Amino acid sequence: MQTIVELTAVARRAAETAGLAGFLDRLHLEAWAQKGDVVELAGRGETIVFIIRARRIRVDANDVQTLVFELDHPARPAVR
Numbered sequence: 001m002q003t004i005v006e007l008t009a010v011a012r013r014a015a016e017t018a019g020l021a022g023f024l025d026r027l028h029l030e031a032w033a034q035k036g037d038v039v040e041l042a043g044r045g046e047t048i049v050f051i052i053r054a055r056r057i058r059v060d061a062n063d064v065q066t067l068v069f070e071l072d073h074p075a076r077p078a079v080r
Contacts, residue, residue, distance in 0.1 A: 001057075003029055003067045011050055011073040018048045029069050038075050051075035 005027050007015060015021045020041055029039070029052075039050045053072040059065050 001031060001065055001067050003031060003069065005029060006068055006070050007050075008053065008070065008072045011071050014048055014050075014073040018046065020048060024071070031067055033069060039071060048073065049075045 005024060007024060012021065015024045018041075023041065027039075027041075033039075033052060033055075035052050035055055037052045039052065041048050041050070050071040050073050052069050054070040056068050056070075057065055058068050
């Protein structure tokens with residue numbers, strides 16, 4: 001199954017500030033990653049920590065299934 005990463009607005013701003021927005025657009029997480037997992041990315045001299053806030057399956061009109069990971073920042077406990 002294909003996977004994609006989406007960012008919350010706060011996570012997108014943090015990624016842009018750290019110069020990581022382009023990298024996050026290309027980030028590929030495997031299906032074994034779970035809600036609540038922490039994703040650490042090295043920025044300009046710092047590590048930015050994101051959390052997988054949610055995961056969902058998107059099915060399009062052609063029955064193509066995509067696993068969507070939503071990342072948030074700062075890393076805080078995932079919402080149930």
